[in-house]
Amino acid sequence: MTYVYDDQNIFAKILRGEIPNDTVYEDEHALAFRDIQPQAPVHVLVIPKGPYVTYDHFADTATDAEIIGYTRAIGKVCALMGVEPGTGGQGFRTISNAGEDGVQEVPHLHTHILGGRPLGRMLERAAD
Ligand code: 5GP
Numbered sequence: 001m002t003y004v005y006d007d008q009n010i011f012a013k014i015l016r017g018e019i020p021n022d023t024v025y026e027d028e029h030a031l032a033f034r035d036i037q038p039q040a041p042v043h044v045l046v047i048p049k050g051p052y053v054t055y056d057h058f059a060d061t062a063t064d065a066e067i068i069g070y071t072r073a074i075g076k077v078c079a080l081m082g083v084e085p086g087t088g089g090q091g092f093r094t095i096s097n098a099g100e101d102g103v104q105e106v107p108h109l110h111t112h113i114l115g116g117r118p119l120g121r122m123l124e125r126a127a128d
Helices: 010-015 055-061 064-080
Strands: 023-026 030-034 042-048 092-095 111-115
Touching: 010 030, 010 042, 023 064, 030 064, 042 064, 055 064, 064 111
Parallel strands: none
Antiparallel strands: 023 030, 030 042, 042 111, 092 111
């Protein structure tokens, strides 16, 4: 697998503090901030701090500590946002778009956490 990370992407700029963001959580491995165009009452993006383009890139090349840290950060954000079913929340959906068919807009791995309303079915059934 060959990935070239573009360090001028918008999330790299957010990580460097060059562009403001509405942070909801941050630790050594991850930053979570509200999506600028929310599609649900809760719409937070969780990004790893390292230079990874997609989930498969991250899963293949990140350290165990980064993978554990990022995964745990996603869980913490769900709890912070009050959508975690295990603690009384109404549930959520995580989405990580990759590449052209995944319609990935920003080439830095991010996981969308969506919730706060019924989200409907996962995908509209389109003609193949
Ligand atoms: P993708 O389609 O790559 O999975 O989603 C990228 C997301 O990033 C979109 O939901 C878009 O609204 C969000 N986004 C793009 N630019 C910015 C920005 O400058 N700040 C924030 N907070 N979100 C952004």
